[in-house]
Amino acid sequence: xxxxxxxxxxxxxxxxxxxxxxxxxxxxxxxxxxxxxxxxxxxxxxxxxxxxxxxxxxxxxxxxxxxxxxxxxxxxxxxxxxxxxxxxxxxxxxxxxxxxxxxxxxxxxxxxxxxxxxxxxxxxxxxxxxxxxxxxxxxxxxxxxxxxxxxxxxxxxxxxxxxxxx
Numbered sequence: 124x125x126x127x128x129x130x131x132x133x134x135x136x137x138x139x140x141x142x143x144x145x146x147x148x149x150x151x152x153x154x155x156x157x158x159x160x161x162x163x164x165x166x167x168x169x170x171x172x173x174x175x176x177x178x179x180x181x182x183x184x185x186x187x188x189x190x191x192x193x194x195x196x197x198x199x200x201x202x203x204x205x206x207x208x209x210x211x212x213x214x215x216x217x218x219x220x221x222x223x224x225x226x227x228x229x230x231x232x233x234x235x236x237x238x239x240x241x242x243x244x245x246x247x248x249x250x251x252x253x254x255x256x257x258x259x260x261x262x263x264x265x266x267x268x269x270x271x272x273x274x275x276x277x278x279x280x281x282x283x284x285x286x287x288x289x
Contacts, residue, residue: 132186139179145224146172158214215272222265229258
């Protein structure tokens with residue numbers, strides 16, 4: 124395992140690729156969604172996700188060392204995700220996948236927030252805090268819709284459930 128600045132660089136590059144997958148998934152799901160609530164939720168969160176992606180990429184660029192192999196692997200992973208997504212034939216399953224990816228990003232940002240403070244990287248800490256807050260809010264919104272869809276799909280006639288409370 125790498126140490127020092129090399130470790131930091133590698134983890135930030137990994138976060139860039141991981142978060143890019145989330146942004147691309149939410150963008151695709153906005154276009155694929157049958158349920159207007161899911162489309163709207165994706166559309167509402169995309170600008171925030173793109174801003175976090177931009178900030179991660181800018182910080183990653185300051186660290187240097189993003190090699191072509193990692194970018195190629197990221198592209199392959201994206202293609203594999205798209206294939207898996209195609210098998211998820213329902214908004215509910217796509218939404219659950221987004222929730223999982225959002226939680227993973229939230230954990231990564233939380234690590235950056237705490238570790239950035241501890242290692243004297245204030246920009247990493249600030250990116251981490253902002254990302255953690257946003258992804259926490261996004262996860263809450265996506266979870267509410269997942270709960271509503273679950274109820275709707277399990278009740279007779281598929282009647283729309285009242286929106287989940289905070």
